[in-house]
Amino acid sequence: MATILDIAEKLGVSKGTVSKALNGAPDISETLRKTILETAVEMGYTRRRRQKQTAKKLCILVENLDYEEPHQFGYDIVTGFRQMAEPAGFLVEIFPITEKLQRSISYDMFMLQHDYLGAFALGFTLQDPWMTDFQTSSTPTVLYDNYIKTNPRTAYVGVDNNEGMELAVSHLKELGHKKIGYLSGALGSHIMQVRHKAFFQAMRQNGLRADSDFAGASYYISQCLEKHLPRLIQMGMTAIICSHDLLANAAMIQCQQFGIRIPDDLSIIGFDDLPICPYTYPPMTTVRQERTEIGKCGYYALDSLRNSVSIGTLLLHAKLMVRNSTGPVSEKN
Amino acid sequence: MATILDIAEKLGVSKGTVSKALNGAPDISETLRKTILETAVEMGYTRRRRQKQTAKKLCILVENLDYEEPHQFGYDIVTGFRQMAEPAGFLVEIFPITEKLQRSISYDMFMLQHDYLGAFALGFTLQDPWMTDFQTSSTPTVLYDNYIKTNPRTAYVGVDNNEGMELAVSHLKELGHKKIGYLSGALGSHIMQVRHKAFFQAMRQNGLRADSDFAGASYYISQCLEKHLPRLIQMGMTAIICSHDLLANAAMIQCQQFGIRIPDDLSIIGFDDLPICPYTYPPMTTVRQERTEIGKCGYYALDSLRNSVSIGTLLLHAKLMVRNSTGPVSEKN
Numbered sequence: 001m002a003t004i005l006d007i008a009e010k011l012g013v014s015k016g017t018v019s020k021a022l023n024g025a026p027d028i029s030e031t032l033r034k035t036i037l038e039t040a041v042e043m044g045y046t047r048r049r050r051q052k053q054t055a056k057k058l059c060i061l062v063e064n065l066d067y068e069e070p071h072q073f074g075y076d077i078v079t080g081f082r083q084m085a086e087p088a089g090f091l092v093e094i095f096p097i098t099e100k101l102q103r104s105i106s107y108d109m110f111m112l113q114h115d116y117l118g119a120f121a122l123g124f125t126l127q128d129p130w131m132t133d134f135q136t137s138s139t140p141t142v143l144y145d146n147y148i149k150t151n152p153r154t155a156y157v158g159v160d161n162n163e164g165m166e167l168a169v170s171h172l173k174e175l176g177h178k179k180i181g182y183l184s185g186a187l188g189s190h191i192m193q194v195r196h197k198a199f200f201q202a203m204r205q206n207g208l209r210a211d212s213d214f215a216g217a218s219y220y221i222s223q224c225l226e227k228h229l230p231r232l233i234q235m236g237m238t239a240i241i242c243s244h245d246l247l248a249n250a251a252m253i254q255c256q257q258f259g260i261r262i263p264d265d266l267s268i269i270g271f272d273d274l275p276i277c278p279y280t281y282p283p284m285t286t287v288r289q290e291r292t293e294i295g296k297c298g299y300y301a302l303d304s305l306r307n308s309v310s311i312g313t314l315l316l317h318a319k320l321m322v323r324n325s326t327g328p329v330s331e332k333n
Numbered sequence: 334m335a336t337i338l339d340i341a342e343k344l345g346v347s348k349g350t351v352s353k354a355l356n357g358a359p360d361i362s363e364t365l366r367k368t369i370l371e372t373a374v375e376m377g378y379t380r381r382r383r384q385k386q387t388a389k390k391l392c393i394l395v396e397n398l399d400y401e402e403p404h405q406f407g408y409d410i411v412t413g414f415r416q417m418a419e420p421a422g423f424l425v426e427i428f429p430i431t432e433k434l435q436r437s438i439s440y441d442m443f444m445l446q447h448d449y450l451g452a453f454a455l456g457f458t459l460q461d462p463w464m465t466d467f468q469t470s471s472t473p474t475v476l477y478d479n480y481i482k483t484n485p486r487t488a489y490v491g492v493d494n495n496e497g498m499e500l501a502v503s504h505l506k507e508l509g510h511k512k513i514g515y516l517s518g519a520l521g522s523h524i525m526q527v528r529h530k531a532f533f534q535a536m537r538q539n540g541l542r543a544d545s546d547f548a549g550a551s552y553y554i555s556q557c558l559e560k561h562l563p564r565l566i567q568m569g570m571t572a573i574i575c576s577h578d579l580l581a582n583a584a585m586i587q588c589q590q591f592g593i594r595i596p597d598d599l600s601i602i603g604f605d606d607l608p609i610c611p612y613t614y615p616p617m618t619t620v621r622q623e624r625t626e627i628g629k630c631g632y633y634a635l636d637s638l639r640n641s642v643s644i645g646t647l648l649l650h651a652k653l654m655v656r657n658s659t660g661p662v663s664e665k666n
């Protein structure tokens with residue numbers, strides 16, 4: 001393993017300068033600090049635990065995800081992770097990440113600079129700059145709902161979306177539905193792609209027809225409601241599955257404004273089981289992600305990676321929460 | 334939860350008789366014992382821990398898999414499981430299972446009768462009678478290389494076969510191979526089906542052609558070598574991936590008897606990384622399953638299911654062990 005001295009010798013600077021750069025001291029130029037950190041990462045330098053510094057630190061990197069309030073999606077995930085990590089002696093820091101930050105520093109350098117031993121990454125999209133870094137990173141990293149191919153230092157944790165979609169479609173089929181549509185957020189995230197594919201697979205497995213125009217995807221919910229929802233209704237869909245609860249809730253409200261009764265005229269199913277779902281009108285049938293468990297499994301996978309047990313994928317069983325937004329297919333259909 | 338008294342009342346027998354049946358006492362007819370156990374399972378009876386009986390028992394159910402010697406495939410899996418379970422206070426019993434036994438008693442009844450709190454099931458095929466029982470079983474059960482759809486009390490643990498096949502095909506592509514064949518054991522097991530599908534997927538992802546006749550599957554290795562190997566060679570394959578190491582080893586021996594040099598004339602890749610692989614002639618390039626880690630993850634998943642954390646799938650990263658049975662494509666091809 002490279003030492004501070006090795007780095008200093010390679011760059012022809014003093015050990016003190018390397019140490020300053022690694023510890024984020026202010027009296028060193030930004031350019032030099034960056035050169036030193038880059039060299040440290042290249043040479044495989046890993047910070048050794050110092051006597052004084054007792055806390056072992058892990059971080060939860062958060063992007064595109066609210067987690068601060070109990071009703072928000074990320075709250076329980078963060079809680080579950082901390083429930084496991086903190087009793088095991090880790091200090092867990094939550095670090096909101098922007099695209100700008102990702103462009104300013106490589107992932108491994110960021111982790112080294114902050115002295116993090118591993119990360120649980122929530123809410124990254126396929127366009128995020130660090131998604132490329134994760135492919136070759138040597139830092140143990142667990143991604144919620146994102147899969148990095150063949151890097152033994154990364155793991156993917158989430159709910160089994162294929163199973164979730166299968167439960168949703170089977171439930172509707174049992175209620176007599178045959179024409180089922182799918183509304184989705186933009187397909188720029190791994191999870192939206194997985195669910196989109198899972199919808200068509202579940203329809204096939206249930207012997208139901210699903211042409212490509214049975215699904216519609218847009219980035220903005222409003223666009224989804226304006227562009228795809230009326231089209232699906234006109235096509236005679238008696239049920240619509242949505243890629244996430246907020247979209248399902250917006251679709252229910254929109255339908256009711258059109259005078260379409262839920263579930264009498266149209267059944268709607270969401271995905272995630274956000275805390276609001278029992279309180280929507282009507283209470284929403286949705287596929288549940290056990291978020292506290294996802295957080296716990298995230299810690300377990302990260303701990304495994306840190307101990308060279310190379311977990312690649314850990315999926316929780318999905319569960320269908322049947323409430324009142326789904327019902328038997330209307331007789332007029 | 335049903336008690337012994339509930340069962341006795343339902344059947345109109347004494348508590349003592351129910352107790353005898355549950356504890357396998359000899360002085361009770363086989364028919365009555367069976368009726369009582371069936372009723373106990375139906376009524377959701379779970380044995381309560383008694384003061385005297387201190388050992389909490391888990392079992393490893395083994396079928397079609399050798400595990401007793403260190404060079405055998407199952408040995409490390411069993412060891413890894415025990416390394417986790419025994420320090421946690423469990424007594425682990427290894428129970429070889431036959432089809433006959435499965436036909437004689439339902440899975441839940443078997444588990445109740447032996448006082449097992451959960452099982453790690455190794456080597457089951459899709460035809461095994463208990464595979465049907467697992468779909469509805471309420472006993473926490475982790476299956477190595479078998480997936481049971483939507484039963485929250487079962488989990489699937491194994492290596493990521495898609496990743497493994499992708500590593501094998503990419504490796505061959507880098508060596509210049511374009512015509513790659515696939516030899517497989519019979520497609521009657523989940524894992525043989527998964528790898529078969531993964532081969533074609535990996536070929537597509539690497540932009541290589543793979544028609545259905547690029548693959549051949551037979552139950553017996555000898556049949557595979559007689560029927561499919563010569564055909565693949567005649568088709569001009571410069572590399573062959575095998576579904577498991579024993580088949581790959583047999584294929585290497587057979588080729589050399591035909592005067593085909595490995596890897597000069599033909600590259601061969603196995604799957605599993607059995608302990609023999611570094612000692613075959615030539616040493617075999619193969620996809621490694623970290624068997625001790627599979628055993629450890631098996632325990633983790635079982636412990637999670639027992640604590641209502643509903644893990645469905647846990648896959649370890651695959652790793653390609655590059656040895657001498659693969660080489661650059663021969664110039665004459």
